[in-house]
Amino acid sequence: MTKRKFGLGLSLVLAAGTILGACGSDEETTTPKESEGTGSEGTTEAVDFSLAMVTDVGGIDDKSFNTSAWQGIEAFGKENGLEKGEGYDYLQSASDADYVTNLNNLVRRDFDVVYGVGFLMEQPIKTIAEQKPDSNFAIIDSIVDAPNVASVMFKEQEGAFLAGVAAALMSESKQIGFVGGMEIPVIERFHVGFIEGVKAVDPSIKVDVQYTGKFDDAALGKTTANRMYSSGVDIIFHAAGGTGNGVFAEAKERKTKDANANVWVIGVDSDQYEEGAVGDTNVTLTSMLKKVGTAVQNIANDAMAGNFPGGKTVTYGLAEEGVGLADSRGAIPQDVLDQIDEYAKQIASGEITVPETME
16 A cells, blocks of 8 residues: 555645745744755754743653654754754743743743743743743744744644544444543644544544543543543544553553454654554554644744744644644555545635634
C-alpha cells in the first residue's frame, strides 16, 4: 500500500507553495527559513537571537502538544547554531502556579521571544506582557491583545473532523470513544470536530465522550480507556496531552494479552505512531496533527528578521496545512484514505464548515 499524508497534501486544492496563512487581512506569518549562517564547511554560525518556552503541566514529554512546541524550538535552535540553555531553552510547569514565575525567569534571562504553550497561559502571558512591554511573547491556543504578544490559534475542529471520518469508516463495533483533558475551548474544538466527522459518515454511531479534567494523569487516561474498550468501543481519539498516554497503555495491554483484540487509538498533536507499538504490530490508527512546532518556528523567523507579529493573531487550519492526519502506515486502506481526502478538500475549499462549539 502506498503511504500517504492525507489531509496535509491537498495538492489539488491548495496553490503550489502555500504559506501557512493568517486569519484576517492584517495578520501574517512566514514559513521556516533556511539558516543564513552556514560556513563553507557546512557548520552553522550562531545567530544573535534566542527563544524559550514555558510548558503547561503536560511537560515536554507529553508526546503531544508540548512535545511538538519544543521540537519546533529545538529545530530552530539547531538550524541557527544556537546552544541549549543560552540560545534556546524551556521551563517546565508542575502546576498552573508556576506559569508567571517561569515566564518571569525567562524574561530575566533576556530571551528574544518567550512562548507560553497552551490556553491556560492566557492570563499569565497577559500579566507579564503588561509588566514587561519591551519583551516579546507568543501564546499558543489563546489570544492576548497586546502589542508585544503574538497569538497563535489552530482550527483543531477541522483536523478532528477528519479523525472522526477515519474512526467512523474503520470502526467495526460502531462504538467510538473520545477522551478529552480539561473542558476548555481548545479541547471543545477537538471534541466537536470529531463528533461532526463521525456524524458525516454515519449519524447512528455512538460516541462515548469522557473528560478527565487533567492533562498529566496517564493512570486516569488508562482507566478511562479501560471502561470504554470494555463497553465495546474499538477506536478512541484522545485530546488529553500526557493523560492520553494512558489510553495508549490500555490499548497496548489489551493487544499484548490478545493479538486479535480490535482496539485502536487515534493520537493527537504529534504523530504518535511510535507510542502505539506492540511488538510487531501497532495500535495507532492515525494521529491528528497540529503543527505547533511549525508555528513556533514561523514566529521565531519573523522576529529574527525584525518582523515580530506582535498584536496579531495567526490561525492555522487545513487550508494553511496547519492541521491534518498523519500517515496511517497501512492501518487504513486506500479506499478509506480516498474518502478522507475528499472531506479534507471540501473543508479546505470552504464547501464544508466545521463548527467550533457544541452550540
